[in-house]
Amino acid sequence: MTIACADPWAACQDYLATTCWCHEDVPQPDVNRRYALVLWTFAECLAAQTILEIGIGPTAASGCTFLHHLAQRPHGHLLSVDIDPTLPLPVYRALAVQCGVAWTVIHGDSLEVAVPLSPGAVDLLYIDGNHDAVHAEGDLLKFLPYLRPGGYLLIDDFPPQKGLGLGRPAIDAMIPGHLHLAHAVPHGNGRLVWQRPL
Numbered sequence: 131m132t133i134a135c136a137d138p139w140a141a142c143q144d145y146l147a148t149t150c151w152c153h154e155d156v157p158q159p160d161v162n163r164r165y166a167l168v169l170w171t172f173a174e175c176l177a178a179q180t181i182l183e184i185g186i187g188p189t190a191a192s193g194c195t196f197l198h199h200l201a202q203r204p205h206g207h208l209l210s211v212d213i214d215p216t217l218p219l220p221v222y223r224a225l226a227v228q229c230g231v232a233w234t235v236i237h238g239d240s241l242e243v244a245v246p247l248s249p250g251a252v253d254l255l256y257i258d259g260n261h262d263a264v265h266a267e268g269d270l271l272k273f274l275p276y277l278r279p280g281g282y283l284l285i286d287d288f289p290p291q292k293g294l295g296l297g298r299p300a301i302d303a304m305i306p307g308h309l310h311l312a313h314a315v316p317h318g319n320g321r322l323v324w325q326r327p328l
């Protein structure tokens with residue numbers, strides 16, 4: 131770890147507020163903090179060392195949250211897939227270097243690219259790429275086998291507004307007992323959370 135800080139979550143929040151979200155037209159600090167806190171909490175409670183992320187985004191908020199978490203781990207490795215070859219922006223690549231975290235970036239359509247991982251190698255899988263029905267179904271089917279027993283799956287913007295492909299019963303059968311953390315309680319889309327049984 132090359133970032134020395136007494137409170138890595140506080141450092142992460144400061145970074146997100148001043149680097150990732152500082153250009154927002156409508157500041158929404160509480161929403162942003164909750165967005166990052168969910169990711170942080172699940173990564174921390176697993177002491178995740180290998181994280182696979184689908185969808186980097188122009189402000190790389192999830193990636194930067196994971197980098198701050200992984201900076202506290204001796205073998206932290208973030209793998210991210212994005213169709214946009216300009217992502218992550220250089221400022222976020224620099225953060226990975228500063229954190230001493232290996233960041234493998236794979237460019238291409240998530241349904242077509244190969245990821246250099248063995249099945250069961252991932253502690254935390256975060257899916258936040260294309261939210262159309264084909265990818266909602268396809269990303270889950272393709273990347274779920276990489277999640278280790280006991281690892282966490284998180285899907286952003288679930289259920290996706292453009293549909294689920296497989297449909298809800300099939301999803302429920304694949305990942306039985308998943309939680310839905312709604313952005314607007316008690317309904318509305320939000321985060322799907324599931325832990326692969328040990």
Ligand SMILES: C[S@@+](CC[C@H](N)C(=O)[O-])C[C@H]1O[C@@H](n2cnc3c(N)ncnc32)[C@H](O)[C@@H]1O
Pocket residue numbers: 184185186187188189190191192193211212213214217238239240241258259260265
């Ligand atoms: C909602 S943003 C991700 C936000 C990011 N997780 C964050 O916290 O800032 C979605 C990202 O998915 C990428 N994306 C869209 N379609 C994709 C596809 N078919 N394959 C891979 N990435 C895709 C976009 O380029 C974009 O960067």
